[in-house]
Amino acid sequence: MDRRSFVARSGLALGALPLAAAPALASRPAPPRAFDPTDWESVRDQFPLTRDRVHMATFLLASHPRPVAEAIARHRDAFDRDPAHYWEEHFMTAEWEQREAVADYLDSDPALIALTDSTTMGLGLVYGTLRLGEGDEVLTTPHDHYSTIYALKHRQARDGITVRRVALYDDPAATDPDEVVGRMLAGVTDRTRVVGVTWAHSSTGVKLPIARMAAALGDVNVGRDEADRVLLVVDGVHAFGIEDETAPSLGADVLIAGTHKWMFGPRGTGIVHATREAWRRMTPVIPSFGPDVGVWLGVVPPDVVTPGDTFTPGGFHSFEHRWALGEAFRFHQRIGKDRIEARIHGLNTQAKDALAGMRHVRLLTPRSPELSAGIITFEVKGHGAEAVVAHLHERGITGSSSPYPVSYPRIAPGALNSPAEVERTVAAIAELG
Numbered sequence: 001m002d003r004r005s006f007v008a009r010s011g012l013a014l015g016a017l018p019l020a021a022a023p024a025l026a027s028r029p030a031p032p033r034a035f036d037p038t039d040w041e042s043v044r045d046q047f048p049l050t051r052d053r054v055h056m057a058t059f060l061l062a063s064h065p066r067p068v069a070e071a072i073a074r075h076r077d078a079f080d081r082d083p084a085h086y087w088e089e090h091f092m093t094a095e096w097e098q099r100e101a102v103a104d105y106l107d108s109d110p111a112l113i114a115l116t117d118s119t120t121m122g123l124g125l126v127y128g129t130l131r132l133g134e135g136d137e138v139l140t141t142p143h144d145h146y147s148t149i150y151a152l153k154h155r156q157a158r159d160g161i162t163v164r165r166v167a168l169y170d171d172p173a174a175t176d177p178d179e180v181v182g183r184m185l186a187g188v189t190d191r192t193r194v195v196g197v198t199w200a201h202s203s204t205g206v207k208l209p210i211a212r213m214a215a216a217l218g219d220v221n222v223g224r225d226e227a228d229r230v231l232l233v234v235d236g237v238h239a240f241g242i243e244d245e246t247a248p249s250l251g252a253d254v255l256i257a258g259t260h261k262w263m264f265g266p267r268g269t270g271i272v273h274a275t276r277e278a279w280r281r282m283t284p285v286i287p288s289f290g291p292d293v294g295v296w297l298g299v300v301p302p303d304v305v306t307p308g309d310t311f312t313p314g315g316f317h318s319f320e321h322r323w324a325l326g327e328a329f330r331f332h333q334r335i336g337k338d339r340i341e342a343r344i345h346g347l348n349t350q351a352k353d354a355l356a357g358m359r360h361v362r363l364l365t366p367r368s369p370e371l372s373a374g375i376i377t378f379e380v381k382g383h384g385a386e387a388v389v390a391h392l393h394e395r396g397i398t399g400s401s402s403p404y405p406v407s408y409p410r411i412a413p414g415a416l417n418s419p420a421e422v423e424r425t426v427a428a429i430a431e432l433g
């Protein structure tokens with residue numbers, strides 16, 4: 001049975017009232033010219049982000065580009081006019097369509113993709129549901145975000161799993177990929193079932209060599225039974241939407257990311273992508289509202305249900321945001337994943353080259369694009385993180401400080417910034433010398 005016929009067979013149909021005609025959009029002023037995805041100024045024009053500041057912290061939470069904002073407005077207006085019918089007409093296909101867009105971007109299968117509300121929800125979903133018992137080890141690092149640390153802490157309290165941490169580098173600026181892989185492998189024991197890491201660290205800006213780490217764990221897994229294999233679980237949020245990678249090229253067993261940061265997706269959206277084997281190692285907690293409902297009603301055969309259906313937390317959501325997610329992935333692909341990667345790396349290299357020449361600045365983030373993505377963390381002699389951010393703010397530049405026990409100032413040149421804005425930002429940092 002396909003997804004469209006499920007609704008009719010499920011007994012969920014409300015009756016075929018015609019939907020009101022598509023409402024007028026609560027839309028923005030028309031752009032000055034047609035969207036040209038090859039022109040960065042035209043890309044920038046698709047965002048309502050104010051022009052009176054330099055935005056060097058859009059990685060925290062996205063501004064919605066025009067196609068995303070228009071899709072949200074379309075869904076919101078239709079829900080406001082007739083929520084029950086609009087939901088009934090779209091609920092079974094709309095999420096699948098978003099997952100198809102994510103799968104196209106990741107060169108994968110929508111069946112393997114679950115939708116979430118954030119990176120944090122994805123981390124909780126994965127670390128909360130992996131089948132792990134007392135004494136099973138999760139190997140992780142001190143470089144991860146609070147959300148990874150607490151997802152594992154909660155699991156540890158519940159099930160007595162062992163969480164071990166291994167530092168993958170001491171001096172972030174001098175990160176060495178061979179050493180990263182070597183330190184990870186040295187931390188793996190016979191009891192290790194999961195290696196949980198973060199692709200790009202928001203504490204230091206270091207980007208890990210995930211594909212190499214995945215390959216090294218592949219060797220460890222040779223000869224292990226499926227249930228004992230080490231899964232590589234990756235919080236990918238600060239490289240997803242920057243790096244020109246696919247699920248196969250990355251090689252992680254589980255990739256978790258919010259899509260409301262670098263991906264420019266609707267605020268309150270995220271994804272989990274896992275291999276079939278990795279999904280088999282998890283047991284869901286929150287009931288989905290997908291075809292599982294049809295299985296329960298006896299109108300859908302269980303074998304049509306995919307892991308991505310079952311692991312997408314159910315209940316009603318802010319559907320106007322969730323159902324606009326695919327627009328963000330298509331927007332990225334119209335610009336070109338390779339061009340976005342090159343643009344962001346180029347702006348970051350420009351900023352780091354300038355900062356590296358300042359005697360009062362110490363870069364924590366590696367210079368090489370191989371080991372960094374879009375976040376630059378640094379120290380300014382004689383000025384704490386908050387003071388640096390306040391200085392930038394006074395100069396009309398929005399930076400941020402890292403929310404970690406030791407906090408550093410950060411800037412994050414992204415696809416919406418220009419070389420001139422990077423120049424202005426580093427000039428403001430130079431004034432602190």
Ligand SMILES: Cc1ncc(COP(=O)(O)O)c(C=O)c1O
Nearest residue numbers: 118119120145147202235237258
């Ligand atoms: C590495 C990392 N993981 C997870 C998060 C939390 O992301 P979300 O707001 O999507 O839950 C952040 C916050 O920016 C982060 O830096």
